[in-house]
Amino acid sequence: MSLLDIVNLNISFATRAGVVQASDEVSFKIRKGEALCLIGESGCGKSIVALGIMRLLPGNARISGKIFFNGRDLLSLHKKAMRKMRGRDIAMIFEQPAGCLNPVLSVGNQIAEAVKIHENCSGKISRQRAVDLMALVGIPCPCKRYSQYPYEFSGGMAQRVMIAMALASHPSLLIADEPTTSLDVTIQAQIIELLKNLVSQFNTSLLLITHDLGVAAQMCDSVVVMYAGGIIEKGRMSDVFKNPGHPYTQALLKAASGKEPASVKGSVPELTRLPDGCRFHPRCELSQDICRKIMPQMKKGVKCHIQKKT
Amino acid sequence: MLLHITNKKDRLAVLGMIILLLLTFIAILAPYIAPYDPVELNLTQRLLSPSIKHLLGTDSVGRDILSRIIYGTRISLMIAVIVVIIEVFFGVVVGTAAGYFGRAVDEIIMRLADILLAFPGIILALVIAGLLGSSIMNLIIALTSVGWVRYARVVRGSILSIKKEGFIESARAIGCSNLRIASRHILPNIISPVIVLATLNMGTIIISIAGLSFLGLGVQPPTPEWGIMLNEGKPFMESAPHLMIFPGLMIMITVLAFNFLGDGLRDILDMRINDIVEY
Amino acid sequence: MVKFIAGRLALAVLIMLGSAILSFSILTLAPGNAAEAILSAERADDPQLAEVESFMERHGLNNSRLIRLSQWLHMLSKGNFGISLRTGEPVAEEFRARFPATFELAASSMALAIIIALPFGVISAVKQNSILDNVIRFVALWGVSMPNFWLGLLLILCFGVILGWFPTYGSGSIVHLILPTITLGTSMTAILMRLQRASMLEVLNENYIRTARAKGLHEVLVIGKHAFKNTLIPVVTIIGMQFAHLLSGVVIVEQVFAWPGIGHFLVDSINARDYPVIQGFVLIIAFFFVLSNLIVDILYAFLDPRIRYGRTQ
Numbered sequence: 044m045s046l047l048d049i050v051n052l053n054i055s056f057a058t059r060a061g062v063v064q065a066s067d068e069v070s071f072k073i074r075k076g077e078a079l080c081l082i083g084e085s086g087c088g089k090s091i092v093a094l095g096i097m098r099l100l101p102g103n104a105r106i107s108g109k110i111f112f113n114g115r116d117l118l119s120l121h122k123k124a125m126r127k128m129r130g131r132d133i134a135m136i137f138e139q140p141a142g143c144l145n146p147v148l149s150v151g152n153q154i155a156e157a158v159k160i161h162e163n164c165s166g167k168i169s170r171q172r173a174v175d176l177m178a179l180v181g182i183p184c185p186c187k188r189y190s191q192y193p194y195e196f197s198g199g200m201a202q203r204v205m206i207a208m209a210l211a212s213h214p215s216l217l218i219a220d221e222p223t224t225s226l227d228v229t230i231q232a233q234i235i236e237l238l239k240n241l242v243s244q245f246n247t248s249l250l251l252i253t254h255d256l257g258v259a260a261q262m263c264d265s266v267v268v269m270y271a272g273g274i275i276e277k278g279r280m281s282d283v284f285k286n287p288g289h290p291y292t293q294a295l296l297k298a299a300s301g302k303e304p305a306s307v308k309g310s311v312p313e314l315t316r317l318p319d320g321c322r323f324h325p326r327c328e329l330s331q332d333i334c335r336k337i338m339p340q341m342k343k344g345v346k347c348h349i350q351k352k353t
Numbered sequence: 354m355l356l357h358i359t360n361k362k363d364r365l366a367v368l369g370m371i372i373l374l375l376l377t378f379i380a381i382l383a384p385y386i387a388p389y390d391p392v393e394l395n396l397t398q399r400l401l402s403p404s405i406k407h408l409l410g411t412d413s414v415g416r417d418i419l420s421r422i423i424y425g426t427r428i429s430l431m432i433a434v435i436v437v438i439i440e441v442f443f444g445v446v447v448g449t450a451a452g453y454f455g456r457a458v459d460e461i462i463m464r465l466a467d468i469l470l471a472f473p474g475i476i477l478a479l480v481i482a483g484l485l486g487s488s489i490m491n492l493i494i495a496l497t498s499v500g501w502v503r504y505a506r507v508v509r510g511s512i513l514s515i516k517k518e519g520f521i522e523s524a525r526a527i528g529c530s531n532l533r534i535a536s537r538h539i540l541p542n543i544i545s546p547v548i549v550l551a552t553l554n555m556g557t558i559i560i561s562i563a564g565l566s567f568l569g570l571g572v573q574p575p576t577p578e579w580g581i582m583l584n585e586g587k588p589f590m591e592s593a594p595h596l597m598i599f600p601g602l603m604i605m606i607t608v609l610a611f612n613f614l615g616d617g618l619r620d621i622l623d624m625r626i627n628d629i630v631e632y
Numbered sequence: 633m634v635k636f637i638a639g640r641l642a643l644a645v646l647i648m649l650g651s652a653i654l655s656f657s658i659l660t661l662a663p664g665n666a667a668e669a670i671l672s673a674e675r676a677d678d679p680q681l682a683e684v685e686s687f688m689e690r691h692g693l694n695n696s697r698l699i700r701l702s703q704w705l706h707m708l709s710k711g712n713f714g715i716s717l718r719t720g721e722p723v724a725e726e727f728r729a730r731f732p733a734t735f736e737l738a739a740s741s742m743a744l745a746i747i748i749a750l751p752f753g754v755i756s757a758v759k760q761n762s763i764l765d766n767v768i769r770f771v772a773l774w775g776v777s778m779p780n781f782w783l784g785l786l787l788i789l790c791f792g793v794i795l796g797w798f799p800t801y802g803s804g805s806i807v808h809l810i811l812p813t814i815t816l817g818t819s820m821t822a823i824l825m826r827l828q829r830a831s832m833l834e835v836l837n838e839n840y841i842r843t844a845r846a847k848g849l850h851e852v853l854v855i856g857k858h859a860f861k862n863t864l865i866p867v868v869t870i871i872g873m874q875f876a877h878l879l880s881g882v883v884i885v886e887q888v889f890a891w892p893g894i895g896h897f898l899v900d901s902i903n904a905r906d907y908p909v910i911q912g913f914v915l916i917i918a919f920f921f922v923l924s925n926l927i928v929d930i931l932y933a934f935l936d937p938r939i940r941y942g943r944t945q
Binding site: 127128129130131134137139142144145146147148149156160161192205208 | 838839840842843844845846847848849850851857858861862865935936937938
């Protein structure tokens with residue numbers, strides 16, 4: 044059985060500019076211990092899907108579909124039950140770790156709090172656990188750093204703190220939303236290495252959200268490619284990267300390999316004004332009449348009228 | 354600016370605008386709409402309750418309260434507008450100088466502003482009005498002598514943030530004169546915060562005018578003014594409460610209208626509340 | 633942090649010195665002759681020239697401005713505010729006798745404002761755009777727009793005259809304190825409520841709030857611990873700044889309720905052109921402004937670790 048099974052997840056926002064369809068019939072599964080990555084350009088709805096799983100979307104969001112976690116549908120859980128799952132079963136780390144730490148609480152305090160929420164232990168024990176966690180994620184002199192505040196931490200160190208906090212209760216799923224995007228290249232490699240080790244050490248499943256194909260290839264077993272709120276291709280990492288089916292995935296890979304001009308032509312459509320038919324057709328070199336009229340169905344992991352997986 | 358009247362706050366702003374337009378008409382047309390002479394005594398008609406003949410009743414010396422309130426609108430709005438114009442003028446000049454020239458000029462002006470702000474405005478106004486003697490002129494001097502500081506700060510703040518964006522430097526680089534830079538590049542950027550501040554400030558000024566007059570340190574009797582009317586009505590609170598209810602109501606409505614409009618404008622012009630909070 | 637506080641202290645001293653000079657100059661630049669005003673206030677007819685001159689001689693009003701300024705600063709440095717021209721008592725004594733009543737009123741108004749404004753501001757932000765939020769916002773806007781002298785009169789009319797629940801003037805007991813406290817505290821409550829709501833809304837958008845929720849923290853703690861502590865920084869600033877302003881709002885409220893505090897005394901002194909008292913009052917207000925700002929700075933250091941440790945490392 045899959046650990047996480049998302050079925051036809053729709054998320055939309057009512058805004059002044061109109062309804063934004065940020066996630067359109069998104070479905071994918073993550074097995075226990077598997078690392079899956081969700082890739083796509085920024086603004087394609089990746090982070091919204093992640094926040095949807097955590098049920099941490101802003102108040103104007105409308106969400107439908109099913110998100111099964113260990114067989115229970117998260118969307119039908121009571122608020123209180125969902126709160127208990129956060130941090131304990133599903134944890135999340137974010138982009139720009141510095142802003143994700145509370146500036147007026149000491150770093151150790153924030154990690155100890157994460158321990159305490161789900162374990163109901165004494166202050167002394169949670170404090171000790173927090174120091175251990177800080178050592179685990181490679182923060183030097185954890186005892187001293189415990190009582191320091193977020194402004195005293197660099198971006199990389201702050202992300203280590205976030206990881207320590209996320210792993211406090213050994214969750215079975217870790218969602219990492221662009222965990223290295225705002226960091227320096229050298230630091231990025233360290234954080235990726237750390238995440239990789241910890242995930243395999245604890246046998247945690249990973250949902251990695253990134254637009255960096257290199258990072259994705261290093262860490263993940265399977266991949267889901269999103270474009271303008273919908274999934275356009277999914278499959279095993281090695282298959283997809285070796286033999287991409289969708290023209291968009293092909294373009295992404297070409298852009299990342301550096302052989303061609305660095306970006307995919309054109310830009311992601313506004314989510315309030317999506318084109319008819321295949322959403323990628325205005326940017327697609329292969330587009331034909333059918334692409335402009337009819338939304339293609341997912342076949343063998345590719346959602347395209349023209350390209351078929353061989 | 355008022356094209357997108359969709360949410361509640363915008364509607365309140367429009368309501369404020371309508372009330373203010375109405376008050377402006379009342380102020381301008383006072384001689385034509387006031388049923389009686391606001392200062393004419395009529396000792397046979399003292400302390401009358403509201404009736405058809407005197408819609409809001411009469412005061413302790415038989416003057417028609419409605420007429421006095423109508424003329425009071427004229428006095429209050431006129432003084433407040435004059436005060437705001439003078440404050441904006443000095444505030445913009447000083448604030449622009451501080452923000453534009455920076456360094457020593459800025460430092461000196463802003464430290465002076467700090468010291469001036471150390472005095473709660475109303476106290477300084479009270480002291481000045483008290484010392485210079487009570488007259489409309491002195492009331493205006495008292496209110497403006499402290500009020501301009503806040504405009505100076507807001508203007509300086511916006512100029513500093515414009516400077517950060519660097520297009521003053523580029524304007525200077527292509528040879529624009531100081532005056533041209535100020536009028537073409539700076540003025541448009543400071544105008545919206547100044548408008549919002551001025552609108553909110555009008556309310557505060559109206560309260561200050563009435564407050565000082567209430568204490569006997571502002572406008573002098575027998576001029577029809579809301580604060581004076583309150584003060585004069587106070588002794589008759591038990592027998593004739595309408596003497597103090599209507600002028601107070603008028604002050605409140607006027608101030609509320611300015612605050613509705615100011616709050617709405619602040620939202621429409623998308624300014625953070627921290628920049629301008631009424632202290 | 634020591635350096636930080638020392639810097640603030642130096643600024644405070646500078647502001648006090650500036651205030652002393654400013655308060656002196658306002659009064660000397662003002663037209664009208666104090667001696668004449670005092671003497672004519674004491675008697676029904678205009679005073680004789682000789683009398684005025686001997687009065688001015690006695691109170692040193694004939695010396696040049698610079699000499700009087702230096703005398704004034706010298707006196708102040710010894711805590712001497714001069715002698716009230718009207719009562720003949722030392723100004724400092726006059727204030728000392730009246731200050732407790734004023735402080736009582738200001739402090740209770742502040743307490744009222746904090747107790748009401750902070751929770752309602754938080755609720756208003758958390759339930760943004762709900763009916764409750766709209767009601768709270770409207771009440772706050774109304775509170776800002778309400779002239780306190782009129783509010784005072786209405787309260788007297790309603791609860792004093794008509795219902796007879798509270799005395800309408802004077803001081804001395806809790807019952808006396810209630811109406812003036814509401815009168816003085818209303819606008820303060822409204823201002824604080826608006827500020828608390830605004831800063832809460834801002835903080836709730838911060839990423840660390842999302843982190844706190846992602847941990848599985850109970851919403852009560854997310855708001856009460858993580859968010860509230862961050863909103864305190866701007867709120868405490870305004871509370872501090874408002875305290876001196878509250879002392880000045882006291883002037884009108886004391887007049888309405890015949891409250892025997894320094895505000896009441898000031899209005900009488902202004903009418904009598906009692907220069908030393910007016911100068912003293914201006915200085916006292918400036919002193920409280922500086923003092924409350926200092927307290928705010930120290931509180932800041934407790935609330936914001938960036939300031940607490942930032943300067944020592």
